[in-house]
Amino acid sequence: TVLANAGNQVSVWGRRESLCEVINTQHENPDYLPGLRLPDTITATHDPAAAADGAEAVVLAVPSQSLRENLKDWADVLPNAVPLVSLMKGVEVGTTKRMSEVIAEVTGAGPERIAVVSGPNLAREIAEGQPAASVVACADEGTATRLQKLCHSPTFRPYTNNDVIGCELGGATKNVIALAVGMAVGLGFGDNARASVITRGLVETARLGRALGAQEHTFSGLAGLGDLVATCSSPLSRNRTFGEKLGQGMTVAEIAGGTRQVAEGVKSCSSITDLAHHHDVEMPIAEHVTKVVAGEMTPKDMLFSLVSRSAKSERWG
Numbered sequence: 001t002v003l004a005n006a007g008n009q010v011s012v013w014g015r016r017e018s019l020c021e022v023i024n025t026q027h028e029n030p031d032y033l034p035g036l037r038l039p040d041t042i043t044a045t046h047d048p049a050a051a052a053d054g055a056e057a058v059v060l061a062v063p064s065q066s067l068r069e070n071l072k073d074w075a076d077v078l079p080n081a082v083p084l085v086s087l088m089k090g091v092e093v094g095t096t097k098r099m100s101e102v103i104a105e106v107t108g109a110g111p112e113r114i115a116v117v118s119g120p121n122l123a124r125e126i127a128e129g130q131p132a133a134s135v136v137a138c139a140d141e142g143t144a145t146r147l148q149k150l151c152h153s154p155t156f157r158p159y160t161n162n163d164v165i166g167c168e169l170g171g172a173t174k175n176v177i178a179l180a181v182g183m184a185v186g187l188g189f190g191d192n193a194r195a196s197v198i199t200r201g202l203v204e205t206a207r208l209g210r211a212l213g214a215q216e217h218t219f220s221g222l223a224g225l226g227d228l229v230a231t232c233s234s235p236l237s238r239n240r241t242f243g244e245k246l247g248q249g250m251t252v253a254e255i256a257g258g259t260r261q262v263a264e265g266v267k268s269c270s271s272i273t274d275l276a277h278h279h280d281v282e283m284p285i286a287e288h289v290t291k292v293v294a295g296e297m298t299p300k301d302m303l304f305s306l307v308s309r310s311a312k313s314e315r316w317g
């Protein structure tokens, strides 16, 4: 919708042919965004070759843990020279790779072709045409600027950035922090708990970012603080909602069984914790969320365990 609103013809690949047909005839995706009319310049197809044919850019937005398998299927049809743009906010389980790393590995594309769009961009608000800003990150300024022009519209304001690592980590880690905030909400705790988790969550995200070579100021920008605040505040967030249900006493299996949508933090909490261990970075919130998701700790014990850790200075780092 963002690309279509900016004047582009958009071809969407979908797994289910029947849903592609509904999108083409009714201009709506009733399974994911019911009641919202999609622009007529969006068409859907089940055939990846048809979706990619003549593309000026390829935008990738499947659940993070499925990207590698999907990319392998699409390898033969992806155009050679166009930018590959990730909207995904996760870290691969097992490899601890960011999505841009998976794209590079599977397609062989260089960093000048791989971009990330990330920011406070909750899907329904974006699709409704509510105003929002975001970040287009690419190592190559020319690619970032071209993509910025492709998606800039009266409702969507993209900023360029060359910090791909920081933007990706901001997007993936805020989902884990949102799970923790959701748990606090589900347990009935108020704004102090929420603000404390958000703020300390940003500190541990920036700490991991620094160890991985990200630029620290990215974390106070749209792909860091911006996305963290939107996700942790909004009842539209799948991750916050998932956490809220955990806080209310439901199990991971029960919650996952009740939705077809992806809450990326549920898988990425363990890969982010692994990443932190590999780089010797302290990430207590991610670590505690991982334990709750694994069924090794209750949400209530998690919050009080975080608070009662040994006291220290507030300095960043």
Ligand SMILES: NC(=O)C1=CN([C@@H]2O[C@H](COP(=O)(O)OP(=O)(O)OC[C@H]3O[C@@H](n4cnc5c(N)ncnc54)[C@H](O)[C@@H]3O)[C@@H](O)[C@H]2O)C=CC1
Pocket (backbone or CB within 6 Å): 015, 032, 061, 062, 063, 064, 066, 070, 087, 088, 089, 090, 121, 122, 123, 124, 260, 261, 262, 263, 264
């Ligand atoms: N929904 C949002 O507000 C935002 C989502 N994102 C990111 O975009 C990515 C995709 O999320 P959404 O589209 O929102 O998720 P969603 O949960 O709304 O939809 C998931 C989509 O992926 C498809 N899917 C599920 N398993 C798949 C598989 N194995 N292979 C291919 N397709 C599969 C589903 O059919 C569905 O179309 C995630 O990484 C998410 O973090 C980024 C910004 C905002």
Ligand SMILES: O=C(CO)COP(=O)(O)O
Pocket (backbone or CB within 6 Å): 089, 119, 120, 121, 122, 123, 175, 178, 227, 230, 231, 236, 237, 238, 239, 240, 262, 263, 264
């Ligand atoms: O990334 C998002 C907003 O920018 C959406 O967050 P959720 O995946 O938690 O819904």
